[in-house]
Amino acid sequence: METLSTPLPSLPRNSTSLTVKNDHDHDHPVFLHIKQCTNSSQLGKIHAHMLRTGLFFDPYSASKLFAASALLPFSSLDYARKVFDQIPKPNLHSWNTLIRVYASSPEPLQGILIFLRMVHESPYYPNKFTFPFVIKAAAEIFSLCVGQALHGLAIKASLGADVFISNSLIHLYLSCGDLDSAYRVFTMIGEKDVVSWNSMITGLAQRGCAEKAFQLFQEMEEEGVKPNDVTMVGVLSACAKKLDLELGRWVCSYIERKGIRVDLTLSNGMLDMYTKCGSLEDAKRLFDMMEEKDIVTWTTMLDGYAKLGEYETAKQVLDTMPRQDIAAWNALISGYEQNGKSKEALSLYHELQQSQIAKPDGITLVSALSACSQLGAMGIGECIHAYVKEQGIKLNCHLTTSLIDMYSKCGDIKKALDVFYSVDRRDVFVWSAMIAGLAMHGQGRDAIDLFSKMQETMIKPNSVTFTNVLCACSHAGLVKEGKTFFNQMEPVYGIRPGIQHYSCMVDMLGRAGLLEEAVEFIEKMPILPSDSVWGALLGACQIHGNVELAELACRHLLELDPENNGAYVLLSNVYAKTGKWDGVSRLRKHMRVTGLKKEQGCSRIEVNGVIHEFLAGDNCHPLSKEIYSKLDEIVVRLKSAGYVPNKSHLLQLIEEDEMQEHALNLHSEKLAIAFGLQYVEVSQPIRIIKNLRVCGDCHSVAKLVSRLYNREIILRDRYRFHHFSGGNCSCKDYW
Template sequence: MATLSTPPVSLPRHPNTTTTTVNNDLLSLIDQCTNTKQLQQVHARMLRTGLFFDPYSSSKLITASALSSFSSLDYARRVFDQIPQPNLYTWNTLIRGYASSSEPSQSIVVFLEMLYRGCELPNKFTYPFVIKAASELKDLLIGTGFHGMVIKSSLGSDVFILNSLIHFYGSCGDLDLAYRVFLNIPKKDLVSWNSMITAFVQGNYPNKVFEMFREMELENVKPNDITMLGVLSACAKKVDIEFGRWVCSYIERNEIRVNLTLNNAMLDMYVKCGSIEDAKRLFDNMQEKDVVSWTTMLDGYAQLEKYDEAHRVFEAMPCQDIAAWNVLISSYEQNGKPKEALATFRKLQTSKTAKPDEVTLVSTLSSCAQLGAIDLGRWIHVYIKKQGIKMNCHLTTSLIDMYAKCGELEEALEVFNSVERKDVFNWSAMIAGLAMHGRGRAALDLFSRMLEAKVKPNAVTFTNILCACSHTGLVDEGRNLFHQMEPIYGVVPGLKHYTCMVDILGRSGHLKEAMQFIEEMPIAPNASVWGALLASCRLHGNVELAEKACSQLLELDPKNHGAYVLLSNIYAKSGKWDQVSGLRKFMRDSGLKKEPGCSLIEVNGIIHEFLVGDNSHPLSKEIYSKLDEVATRLKSVGYAPNESHLLQLVEEEGMKEHALNLHSEKLAIAYGLIGMGPSQPIRVVKNLRVCGDCHSFAKLISRLYEREILLRDRYRFHHFKEGHCSCMDFW
């Protein structure tokens, strides 16, 4: 490695020229350097000739080491430390270098060092750099401090500084402050408008963006490509294709310079608005395309679940970087195809064309959570640690969610406790985890701790905490929290919260109050709200209210199979067989199909899937004889299948008992008994709600076979142990 004493062998010598020429040549050599080594050689020469101690020259060296394409800030800092009396320009260069580096906090450290040494005072160039650093750090306190200093040093009307403050407040999510700065700029320029528009885009206020755009027109400020990027992004967020198309023609009419980035933004707008045709037309006409253009097209097809097309794009891309893989994996995960997501993840691993990043792992963990695939989930956790992948809040939230949904509440808590700066998503995921395991009190305690930690709950937090109340029958607590949402926490209750409240009230038998609650809703109830009431009516056998809820539900969602099922269960429970068969006939005639019950079980890292009455499994024979054996043992302890849980889908009475035997969760449990060691808990994930019969079945198995069973259904966990269930039979 070259040191300062290494002779600069590769540099041309100029023995016959004057000192000035040598110096000028040296300085111009700085611009020609393409790596740090060359720069070090120039540096060494400058030290020998004494040129280094000329402030202008040493600053040039700092600029090159801090801002060039091969920049090394460590080196820049070492150069800086050799300068006996750095001037303001030199300080600014170093501050600027750090501001856009991976360590923006260093920018502020250097700034404070400068103040502390007391030789130089910051000027109008210094502030945009440190404010940028504060934006990168999203540190409201520090940035606000700079804002104060700017005003005190009477730089408060400098448009460059004010524009960077808009950007800063915007990236901290404080749009009010950003807008206040904007309004107070005496002479706004285009960048002021653009900064404000971008802040509104990032804060997810597309309407405000449109408002600003109109105002610009009124004030005769001509937009440029950056403005249009913001406006297009707002169209994408609003899913407003009409306006989006208009914006594209506006760009054309007003001869706004269209570069690759702007084309990509148009593509993205078309894709987000669901018009793959427009996107394709533009894409085909684009002279220049980059990886973003390709990834955006890929995303367009994947979002629409046109996977054949998506794969064609994927294969045709010039390079399949991790973003492309992530598009595929996350679209599978979000479109309810977790198995395909995991298969794609495995392909990524074998292809080795790209390295999984946090986004990949978040989607993959979420797929594991959906499937209950604890083995792969754990493997990813280890992978993250081994690869030294930086844990961010997205990742820790996914891990918490994965462990909780795979039944490992303790491990979820372990991850949660290890997070130093917990964000609202970490807290919400943990509350949801406790809720689904029926630990309502613990969820409420955690919510209090969250408030103590000064983390502001959001709409999701409230859905989760209300859910916790409903699973544990905490009626008063739920009611109180619901009423505090808006006045105390500023979260306007949405349909999900109303649904939870109806569930809390109805499930605990307060059917009248639940009905009244719905009638007093300020927003129109949707199918879920009525569905929650209907489910409660089933639980408490209220036929009259059930019919009402059902008719409302079907008015909103005529194809809701669940409504017919619930109603027919209610009729069956009260012995109204005529109505039951009438409903059945109607369902048959209108071609309504029940979503087939399906259970998953992971054995030795492989996911096995069972449908009702499934006999496609290679070990099907063994599974059924296991079930027979279980049935005999259970009968001997007095278990009789509860036929009222059987939906009246089986014609012959004698078939009922048999049909109950075929529920997918029973098949999965039987397979677990065969395939898993006696000390391993049997983990089953079911897509529908577990029926009462299977619930008693699982309880008895846990006692007779001394096996723990973790059954996750559509709504929650049932943890069977020694003949009891964690839900205390309240579900």
């Protein structure tokens, strides 16, 4: 089979004439019949006639038939290829036509392979029509190296200045993400046409260079090149990327002033700009005025409502759409998921499956898996994974990453590893997701080992990879290793540490009890410490009961974020741990006066595909009576085993011992454990997702319950996983 393993050859210096033409050929009536063909059957009859009369064996005549078989509306690529293969000596026009149709087909690679055959087998020199087609094929497969080789061949053929070839090269480089090369080609075009400007403006806008795109639009006007509707779509895209509503409105008025033709694509571009810039009022006005609407129009409007949190309206748009394709469902499912409404996202996903209106695609599944990750809904996540297998959906890197993330965050690191090792292709995001999974499960050494294997495969780590590696070191107490990785980031890997990396280092030093070193590290930071840095130090002070540094960290944290209720809670916990109940009362009073409230503890547990949610002190669950009865039984068994409540984890001083114990027993994870003991099968672990850091008392209770009831409990808190079994925790009390 032909491949691209052979380098592109040097082209011959001398060219041969395009065709062998005879005067009678131009007037041959068969050519008129070819032009008048309306279906493949007619074309087949003409083909047979040309073979019988021998006319087919003239290269010029054959090229006429082949062009019709390849380019007419009813044409078939398979049939066209058979016609081409029958031509004894295809002329250059036929070669170019075949490359052209493959470049626009689902098999663009074949266009490049045909080009190689042409260079090797034919006497013809590629001309100014050949290069745009084959360059397009290279762009379709995102092959930068092939594109660069073709660029070199075009220059060698003295065609580098041709505007059509240059425009193709701009498209190629932009498709491959090489903005610098695209811009160099653009600047070297002598007389740029509107396509040159449009390609560059649109390419820059789509790749996040909105300022440069708008600057080019202004230069285009100065050069006297009249913008068209395609130009304005690119400029509107730049406005949307900048989130600049006023500039977007100016562009819309410019379109009207200049009399630029507004077709459906341009109307959709304006609508997209309005929704992305947050002006649903402008978007709705335009939407109502549009005489023609397509699926893009409806989906853009739906997406706008979803992203601004107007979910009921977005659902109404979905329900009233003339045709619901998967993009519309994806917009709403993704809107729910990205705004923390995971239950609603999964509910809509189930509605989609039951309705069978559209078939879930990779984007749908990634959003649904992300919702499962947030909720800890492994049962639903497993069903989605099973659907992927049943439908024969190939695991691309996005889907692989989502599955690894889902299994990791739902507490089954083994299944996450199974997914990781089951795929052949792993990009940096797949590796990073697996390292993150090991990190959150406290398997720091395994995470570091995987990072080493990643480098052996020549995958270059990115900023996220290092965040995950440093988190792994922090959760496992690997301070020496963490320091080494941090110090290697810029000199060895060329990645400048960001604020998230500094936060990880402070967290790592603080957890290990190196509080003074953590403060010194903060003081030497080359960038201003963020709230996450001071929050990491404050959290470490809570663990180690350092009041002085806790007050320092809290003061800096509140300067950056005055309404951070978590800062007051953490400092209060430090006061409670050290018995400074006057400090607890003072903070409690301040929070009451200022209206700040402690984030309520919430724990989720999935049973038979249903998510059960418990709040601290919750009695709203339909089975509350049974749950509290079970909780009373647990407390009795715990006390008989020597359990003593750790009352330092109360936010405020409660004088009566009985009330202190009752307050501790109302923690949401204890309610979830009681529910799990009753309703999760004995053979299955009890999986709980907690929105806050698990407190020390609940941690002790979970350890004891795992031994007394012989049950495995897997609890995910805000920072990591705890696997309780036989009276022990995987964190080894280091969390």
